[in-house]
Amino acid sequence: MRSVIVPVVLIMLVGGFTVGVVAFSGERHDKKRFDERQLIIQGRGFMVGFSVMLAYALAVVLAEAILDRELLDTSVALVICADLGLVAFAEYCILRDAYVSIRKSAAGEIAAMGILTACFTVNAAVRIDDGLRLSETATLRSGAVFAMQAAVCGIIAVTLLIKTLWDRRHGE
Amino acid sequence: MKNLRLKAARAALDLSQQALADRVGVSRQTINAIEKGDYNPTVNLCIAICKALGKTLDELFWEE
Numbered sequence: 756m757r758s759v760i761v762p763v764v765l766i767m768l769v770g771g772f773t774v775g776v777v778a779f780s781g782e783r784h785d786k787k788r789f790d791e792r793q794l795i796i797q798g799r800g801f802m803v804g805f806s807v808m809l810a811y812a813l814a815v816v817l818a819e820a821i822l823d824r825e826l827l828d829t830s831v832a833l834v835i836c837a838d839l840g841l842v843a844f845a846e847y848c849i850l851r852d853a854y855v856s857i858r859k860s861a862a863g864e865i866a867a868m869g870i871l872t873a874c875f876t877v878n879a880a881v882r883i884d885d886g887l888r889l890s891e892t893a894t895l896r897s898g899a900v901f902a903m904q905a906a907v908c909g910i911i912a913v914t915l916l917i918k919t920l921w922d923r924r925h926g927e
Numbered sequence: 928m929k930n931l932r933l934k935a936a937r938a939a940l941d942l943s944q945q946a947l948a949d950r951v952g953v954s955r956q957t958i959n960a961i962e963k964g965d966y967n968p969t970v971n972l973c974i975a976i977c978k979a980l981g982k983t984l985d986e987l988f989w990e991e
Binding site for chain 2: 792793
């Protein structure tokens with residue numbers, strides 16, 4: 756197991772570096788990144804994401820109270836909660852064209868999210884036997900965390916890709 | 928309500944939505960939303976659009 760850690764960490768470092776280059780290349784820090792409409796939508800997006808997190812927490816608490824048993828341990832509950840909030844925010848903004856900065860291209864953003872998805876997937880695959888246990892209470896190990904992050908990045912990348920293709924087809 | 932005057936003024940200068948958006952410093956989708964009437968821009972953005980198109984606020988945004 757230890758022998759695969761170094762290549763996996765290297766993949767993560769290369770992936771992170773690539774994402775950083777794609778994300779910040781051509782960025783002019785003296786100019787605004789989002790216009791006024793996008794900022795308004797992002798504000799609403801934060802509200803939507805936070806509401807989803809609250810609804811999820813309430814649902815888990817209610818389900819555990821009704822079933823009278825612990826479904827998720829704290830770490831699983833927290834990671835899913837954060838991921839759900841992030842996905843809700845991202846989807847809300849993507850569908851209203853407020854996710855990609857006006858200084859960046861959608862293609863670069865899709866590439867960055869694709870690379871992140873691949874890196875997380877590789878890590879999850881390497882550690883898959885160390886992952887989520889669903890027999891009784893769902894508990895979290897690193898492999899499951901990577902799988903969840905891969906899913907989040909993958910959902911965002913796919914939505915962004917579909918939205919971009921849709922916009923190109925039904926353009927101006 | 929659709930802003931057809933903005934669309935006409937942009938077309939008269941043979942500008943695409945993207946070209947106007949670049950001049951004004953917003954996204955193409957924001958220009959599209961203004962033209963479709965889905966978004967009410969701030970006065971600052973209205974002024975920037977008017978300057979880019981060589982029009983007055985009345986000509987582009989005043990509703991009779």
